[in-house]
Amino acid sequence: MHMETTSEHGEMGNLLLFSAMHMAETTSSLAHGAVTLLGSALLALEGLLESLKMVGYLSMHVLLRGKEHLCRGLVSVLEGCGIAVSLVVYFTNTVVNFALIATQNIYLAAVGVWQTVSSPLQKALELTLTFFTFLYSSLVGTSAFLWSPCKLLLDFLASLVHMFISIFILNIYGLLLTVTIALMTTAYLNPRLSRQAAVHILVYMNSFRALRRLYETLWLRFTVLWRTPRSLHRNIQHLQRRFRHVYLRERIFWQQLSILRLVLRTVLQIDNANRGRGDGDTREERRDPPDGRAGDGAQQELQDLPSSSSDGSLRTSPSSSLGKDGKLLPAESLLTLLKEQEERKKCVICQDCTKTVVLLPCRHLCLCRDCTNILLRQPIYQQNCPLCRQMILNTMDVYL
Numbered sequence: 001m002h003m004e005t006t007s008e009h010g011e012m013g014n015l016l017l018f019s020a021m022h023m024a025e026t027t028s029s030l031a032h033g034a035v036t037l038l039g040s041a042l043l044a045l046e047g048l049l050e051s052l053k054m055v056g057y058l059s060m061h062v063l064l065r066g067k068e069h070l071c072r073g074l075v076s077v078l079e080g081c082g083i084a085v086s087l088v089v090y091f092t093n094t095v096v097n098f099a100l101i102a103t104q105n106i107y108l109a110a111v112g113v114w115q116t117v118s119s120p121l122q123k124a125l126e127l128t129l130t131f132f133t134f135l136y137s138s139l140v141g142t143s144a145f146l147w148s149p150c151k152l153l154l155d156f157l158a159s160l161v162h163m164f165i166s167i168f169i170l171n172i173y174g175l176l177l178t179v180t181i182a183l184m185t186t187a188y189l190n191p192r193l194s195r196q197a198a199v200h201i202l203v204y205m206n207s208f209r210a211l212r213r214l215y216e217t218l219w220l221r222f223t224v225l226w227r228t229p230r231s232l233h234r235n236i237q238h239l240q241r242r243f244r245h246v247y248l249r250e251r252i253f254w255q256q257l258s259i260l261r262l263v264l265r266t267v268l269q270i271d272n273a274n275r276g277r278g279d280g281d282t283r284e285e286r287r288d289p290p291d292g293r294a295g296d297g298a299q300q301e302l303q304d305l306p307s308s309s310s311d312g313s314l315r316t317s318p319s320s321s322l323g324k325d326g327k328l329l330p331a332e333s334l335l336t337l338l339k340e341q342e343e344r345k346k347c348v349i350c351q352d353c354t355k356t357v358v359l360l361p362c363r364h365l366c367l368c369r370d371c372t373n374i375l376l377r378q379p380i381y382q383q384n385c386p387l388c389r390q391m392i393l394n395t396m397d398v399y400l
């Protein structure tokens with residue numbers, strides 16, 4: 001029993017061993033077939049890769065050769081184009097050079113012809129200009145030589161005229177001296193006219209009672225002054241007061257005459273308008289000059305009167321206290337007006353001297369000569385008018 005079991009176990013072991021060997025053989029055959037198949041696949045893949053490598057090498061060679069041939073073709077084309085362009089440029093340059101050379105030759109020929117033609121004209125023009133230059137210089141030198149004494153003479157005459165105007169016309173004393181010399185010359189050259197004028201003046205003065213009294217008073221005063229030299233100063237002051245008094249009375253008299261003249265003219269014009277005649281206008285025109293002279297003299301004296309020195313008799317006299325409207329003014333108002341007038345005549349800087357300089361171009365009369373000289377010595381930007389601050393360009397002396 002035990003032996004049978006052992007044999008069974010031996011058979012089973014052999015069977016298992018045979019199965020294992022058969023399986024190992026099968027497995028080895030399968031592995032060998034797989035390895036063989038893998039080797040053939042690898043060989044096929046290697047062949048494929050070699051084929052692809054050869055194809056890549058071939059295509060690379062074809063591309064390189066094509067690129068080289070293409071570059072050579074482009075280079076050849078560009079060389080041909082460059083040669084063609086060079087030929088065109090050379091031809092153009094040759095043509096331009098020929099044109100420039102021809103133009104230069106033509107210009108040289110024209111310049112030569114122009115120089116040949118214009119050379120005599122140019123020489124003639126140069127000679128003409130030289131002649132005119134010499135003539136002009138000669139004329140300028142001659143005129144300068146002849147003008148110098150004429151200029152000296154004209155300057156001398158201008159200085160004489162300026163001196164004459166400054167002394168005898170602009171200056172009040174010179175003007176009075178000129179008028180006196182003219183009157184004396186007229187009286188000396190025509191004594192008959194001077195006698196007639198003296199007779200007319202005496203008749204005219206004798207026709208007015210006030211003027212006759214004035215003449216008698218003056219004669220008496222002159223006699224007293226001649227006899228009593230010690231009372232000369234007092235009599236002169238009294239005469240000044242009397243002169244002012246007589247002047248005021250004469251001014252009132254001339255104002256009344258002017259009013260009467262206007263009334264008479266109005267009446268005569270109405271009468272002439274009614275009758276249709278014009279004789280009255282001629283008579284009135286002949287009567288105008290005395291009254292006009294009187295009015296101008298009165299106006300001038302009225303302008304000069306406030307600047308004179310005031311005294312007691314002038315302030316208290318009724319005729320001297322007349323206003324512009326013919327009304328009486330108080331003595332204090334007249335004194336105030338006189339003081340204001342005197343203050344207005346003073347220089348705006350020093351307040352001591354009288355205004356005697358007119359500033360130009362603003363025409364302000366506001367400075368005396370000393371202050372003007374001090375102002376003109378200042379820098380140019382400070383030489384301004386004290387009233388309007390305008391720049392002073394010139395000055396002019398005024399004698400009031």
